[in-house]
Amino acid sequence: MRIARIEFDGVVTIAIVDGDQVQPLTPGADLDELLMAAPSERALLVQRLAAGAPVDLSAVRLLSPVQPKTLRDYATFEEHVEGSLKGIGIDVHPGWYEQPVFFFCNTNAVSGHDEPVQMPPGSRRLDFELELAAVIGKPGKDLAPEQAGEHIAGYTLFNDWSARDLMASVMQIGAGPVKGKDFANTLGPWIVTADELEPYRRGDRLALEMHAEVNGMPLPGGGDSSANMSWSFEEIVAYASRGAELRPGDVLAAGTCGGGCLLEYWARTGRDEPPPLRPGDVVTLVAEGIGSLSNQVVAGVEPIDLPRARTTSRRPRPWDALSDS
Amino acid sequence: MRIARIEFDGVVTIAIVDGDQVQPLTPGADLDELLMAAPSERALLVQRLAAGAPVDLSAVRLLSPVQPKTLRDYATFEEHVEGSLKGIGIDVHPGWYEQPVFFFCNTNAVSGHDEPVQMPPGSRRLDFELELAAVIGKPGKDLAPEQAGEHIAGYTLFNDWSARDLMASVMQIGAGPVKGKDFANTLGPWIVTADELEPYRRGDRLALEMHAEVNGMPLPGGGDSSANMSWSFEEIVAYASRGAELRPGDVLAAGTCGGGCLLEYWARTGRDEPPPLRPGDVVTLVAEGIGSLSNQVVAGVEPIDLPRARTTSRRPRPWDALSDS
Numbered sequence: 241m242r243i244a245r246i247e248f249d250g251v252v253t254i255a256i257v258d259g260d261q262v263q264p265l266t267p268g269a270d271l272d273e274l275l276m277a278a279p280s281e282r283a284l285l286v287q288r289l290a291a292g293a294p295v296d297l298s299a300v301r302l303l304s305p306v307q308p309k310t311l312r313d314y315a316t317f318e319e320h321v322e323g324s325l326k327g328i329g330i331d332v333h334p335g336w337y338e339q340p341v342f343f344f345c346n347t348n349a350v351s352g353h354d355e356p357v358q359m360p361p362g363s364r365r366l367d368f369e370l371e372l373a374a375v376i377g378k379p380g381k382d383l384a385p386e387q388a389g390e391h392i393a394g395y396t397l398f399n400d401w402s403a404r405d406l407m408a409s410v411m412q413i414g415a416g417p418v419k420g421k422d423f424a425n426t427l428g429p430w431i432v433t434a435d436e437l438e439p440y441r442r443g444d445r446l447a448l449e450m451h452a453e454v455n456g457m458p459l460p461g462g463g464d465s466s467a468n469m470s471w472s473f474e475e476i477v478a479y480a481s482r483g484a485e486l487r488p489g490d491v492l493a494a495g496t497c498g499g500g501c502l503l504e505y506w507a508r509t510g511r512d513e514p515p516p517l518r519p520g521d522v523v524t525l526v527a528e529g530i531g532s533l534s535n536q537v538v539a540g541v542e543p544i545d546l547p548r549a550r551t552t553s554r555r556p557r558p559w560d561a562l563s564d565s
Numbered sequence: 566m567r568i569a570r571i572e573f574d575g576v577v578t579i580a581i582v583d584g585d586q587v588q589p590l591t592p593g594a595d596l597d598e599l600l601m602a603a604p605s606e607r608a609l610l611v612q613r614l615a616a617g618a619p620v621d622l623s624a625v626r627l628l629s630p631v632q633p634k635t636l637r638d639y640a641t642f643e644e645h646v647e648g649s650l651k652g653i654g655i656d657v658h659p660g661w662y663e664q665p666v667f668f669f670c671n672t673n674a675v676s677g678h679d680e681p682v683q684m685p686p687g688s689r690r691l692d693f694e695l696e697l698a699a700v701i702g703k704p705g706k707d708l709a710p711e712q713a714g715e716h717i718a719g720y721t722l723f724n725d726w727s728a729r730d731l732m733a734s735v736m737q738i739g740a741g742p743v744k745g746k747d748f749a750n751t752l753g754p755w756i757v758t759a760d761e762l763e764p765y766r767r768g769d770r771l772a773l774e775m776h777a778e779v780n781g782m783p784l785p786g787g788g789d790s791s792a793n794m795s796w797s798f799e800e801i802v803a804y805a806s807r808g809a810e811l812r813p814g815d816v817l818a819a820g821t822c823g824g825g826c827l828l829e830y831w832a833r834t835g836r837d838e839p840p841p842l843r844p845g846d847v848v849t850l851v852a853e854g855i856g857s858l859s860n861q862v863v864a865g866v867e868p869i870d871l872p873r874a875r876t877t878s879r880r881p882r883p884w885d886a887l888s889d890s
Binding site for chain 2: 310315316336337338342343346349361362383384411414416418419422460461464467470475480482483498508540541543544546547550552553558559
């Protein structure tokens, strides 16, 4: 089943996508309820909530299929991590292999298919990231990987837009990307429920072919398969749930796949080719079994200046005596 | 005005705290509306929404005053940043002085005053962080510092609980604290509106004395003043809003003040004294003009094992030829 959020006739509602037809559900239908339901219950729920006749997909506006409470972005593709670091001449940190690292994204910046993405203020090196993301259905905490599968309602595409120049200036401070990834997180075009993707399962990996296009042209380096994740979706869900609650609608992205962004090209070849994104460019992410997520870059504003850190006073501390000696 | 979220007689509602009395508002009263209102409108709104007679503060349970959509944690106190890094023998990164860095926190992990905090799975070095936080009222984007003040509805205390051992293993990878700060974010005891804190203003800084207590004993190193922020609250709000929307209820924390956590003691003195937090310990954060936020640490569970990164296949890429040469 494909679960979308749509605007149709001025009304925002949940809808079920079937081919090029869309079945709107009653306004006020609860996405969480749909995500939490088992596949068999989900079909009954949709029957009960269906409102009016199906409409053409082309007649509706797709919104982000979910407005996540939390959005974690992992880094589970070694090739991407290695490639991104190549440009600054450093190897993958040995700690990366020990645990699937993630950071939290700006959930206020979530938008959907076909929504414009503004150039972030001050960036001249805008990039995209091709990612697959799991959407939580059943809530949970402290899950084992073997239990985590039944907490995943489905999957969607995620574009983790990245201002490479803004990131470069802060990544070594250690807090994460700061303003480099604060401005746009696009999800969509819909959520494909986990049961529908079972045919793509290879062991504990979901093997979906993925690729990215800029202005309709596939990136010259080729795509990747989600089977190349160094941890499975079940494993990253389990890790997120370690000592922390997961709730329906939470989103966990797997991180950029191999060759899934421009930075890797720049770092591997030493040339800005393909060039950084500019207003007018359209980025399309495609994943087998899911569909495609397109967004156009539009002009932004100039940054408003902020001062550097101001020097401040210090209190006398017991350890001052130690450092004087 | 002091805005709280309370549970009273089994009902969760917004309430106004006045001394040791609490005025509950109509169930369903909208916190965002209250946060967005100008101070003069806010008083009228409370009159209109007041439900029943005031009750004793001791008779209600305080909840987190807000359930933020986004929670940013900055690092604006040089003394804390310097002290935290001392233990691993490194200086503050020069980039820290150029811009106020932040990361996003887990909003699912937000709780309030007196709620228990579970030991995070696998941590033996649990710490707290004493922080002041601004709560957004009026929404905004691309704000100048001079405009940002009127977008701040008020202030509250924030305890950014930190598992130092879990952080230590990942901070150098560059994504941020990962599971080191994923398990508990306590806010409270209430929001003090910005107008009420005007008497504490010194230029563009809010000068509130802050200190922390463990089991009722103030930390031996003394507290700090929020006047020692290297960027003002207006500046960190402006920076957050650069190319990104701020919404009512969003929370921006200033970061740990000087001497406001145990890590600084450990790093400055080379001894684990005061010791890492253990089940039973009560941490209390106190800020002038606001009040105090207390939480007790309780036992947690053991972590469920995850495998290391799995080696995966690679696609041939155009740049493979380059690196062979």
